[in-house]
Amino acid sequence: MKILLILPGTYPYRIGGVSTWAHSLISNLKDLKFDILSVMDGTHLTPKFSIPPNVERVYLVKRGSSPFRNNRSHEFMRDLREEFIPSLRLLLNYLLENGSCELAAKAVSKLRRSFVRYGQEMLFRSREVWSFFKRYLSGKNWLGDMSIWELNHSIRLLGDFLKPLELDLGRYDVVHSALAGFSGLIGIVQKLEYGASYILTEHAIYYRERFYDMIGCGDSFRRFWSIVFRRISELNYCWADEIITVSKFNARWQKELGADEKRIKIIPNGVDANRFKPISEIVDRWAVVSVIRIDPLKDVMNLIEAMSYVADEIPEARCYIYGPVTDHRYMDYCMARVSDLRLEDHVKFMGCISNPEVAYNRGWVVAQPSMSEGAPIAVIEAMACGKPVVATEVGGVPEILGDAGILVPPRNPKALARGIIKILSDERLAEELGLRARMRVLRKFTIQKVVREYMETYRELIRSRAEKPS
Incomplete structure (x- = not known):
């Protein structure tokens, strides 16, 4: 079975939830052979992961980087x-x-x-x-x-979004895209030209997140691209054999955008519970930890504002933010806000970390302040480490957290602060939520469960294709 895994903006060049999912999936499906198609912005790109041996080839498409050759022949x-x-x-x-x-x-x-x-x-x-x-x-x-x-x-x-079509790819049995966007057109072409099976996994709803990106753009520009992004998602849904998503929240959006309910399957994200487990010796009693990329959608500003209220109530509290910077202008805004609020002693940006399980275990409480999410792996990792989580009630977060954490409204620093203060102030509550969180992951969100479901999905599609009359 030959599989092309399409990973725009993520693996293996960027650390994040989708990259973690992809690396875990490939590494645990050792008997399958993968090619990877990564679509990235920028020129100086180095892999952030060790490529598993069952990856035969990595195609890298750099948007906006082709030399211009004039041709008037x-x-x-x-x-x-x-x-x-x-x-x-x-x-x-x-x-x-x-x-x-x-x-x-x-x-x-x-x-x-x-x-x-x-x-x-x-x-x-x-x-x-x-x-x-x-x-x-x-x-x-x-x-x-x-x-x-x-x-x-x-x-x-438009040209940059269509750029992956430059690749003269061979024939694949399965094309699996991690986004219902333009890069998914490769899966549609493979299905149309070669009869490949096309699988789509949406961690976050493509159209919904692109809509956030266009806030502040001119009316005509925003109207044009809103329609284009929606219709590209619908085109992916139309041609995908399986539409996999990570939460019921996402499934509702997919149905609203025209996806066939019969082809939608929910496979939640999962983590390695043997790696992500409690390490009590390194816990900092007053530490708030957040493992997120520095990006407007993750609403780091929400956490910074919340820490101003937390610090007033609990002066010993410290917030450690781990993760890559994907929007440097936004990072500048965040740093300026830390300075404006005089939180230099209370909010620290720690950069990327290769062993996030250590970061989670350092915290007494883990905070997730996003304004939009699919089903964040970072929340599952924190729960597996036995940490109480305070998270915004967005996307599939409530489905993950259940009764094992505290949910707060998005873009509400006071509510986020109240949740953090509640856990910092109550050792018994912190311990109880942490135990519940760990048990919930072991029941519902292990990587072994995820891998089994994807393996069965691949096999079923290949069987179905083989049974179709030629």
Whole structure:
């Protein structure tokens, strides 16, 4: 069985929940062979994980990094006019005019041929494509007028999102995408051209998180991309053989976005409970720990604000934040806010850590302040370490935490502070919640359970494909 695992923005180049899930899945399915397709921004990328031996190849697509080669040959111009632009029009018709998902998939397959032959930069920097895109959008009166900058940025983004189509991949038995976004188009093409099985696992709802990204953008730009992101998700749902998600919360969103309920399966995230376990000797009695990336969606600012209230009540309290910086401007805002609130002695940014189980065990309480989540592995890891967790009531967090922690409203620093203070002030409550948390993980969220379910999913899809008449 040959599997292509598509991991945009994550494994093996970035630490985070999806990367942890991918590494655990591959490492525990030792009898299967994987290729990895990673789609990343940036140029200086080094793996943050040791690649397991059952990974045969890692494809890295760097968005916005291709050298520009001008080509005005007769052959290129003919292909541009007769194949590429008509196929791009069909895709845009699907995205903006409720076109057929079958025609959209065929259009993507044709676009792929042009991408493989000429590359994204050559196609999307041509005057003809830019002029077509401008004319096409100008005919959509309901969209409103985009500025020249927004038009340029939109066509650049569209080209970058479609860039994985440049890869001339071989045939796979299974394509498994960790995102219902543009990178999932590879799975659709593989299914259409080679009959591969296409699996989708959504840890967080792609459309929902992209919507947060567009807060503050211009009206026309936001309207255009809101529709595009939603329709790309719907296209993935239309073609996926299995739509796996990590929580009931996500499943409700998927159904709302048009996914077939019969193809939705919930496989929660899981952790290695032998690695993530209590280590009582290193606990700091007044430590609040958070293991999150520094990113607006994780709402680190919420935790900083909360710590100002905690420090007023419990001066001994210290907050240690572990995780990579994915938004450096946001990190600057966070550091400035720490300074404004004079919390330099109470809030410490610790950077990445290779052994997060040590970080969790250092804390008396673990805080998760996000404004949006799917089913955060960090919460499960903390629970496995026997830690009481105070978390925002977002996404699948309530399903994970159950009665083994404290839920608070998102974007409410006072409520988050009250939860933290409650656990710091009550040793018996902290111990009781920690025990409940550990037992809940052992019952519901072990990596062994997750691996068994994915293995059975792969096998069932291969069996079903073999039984279909050719």
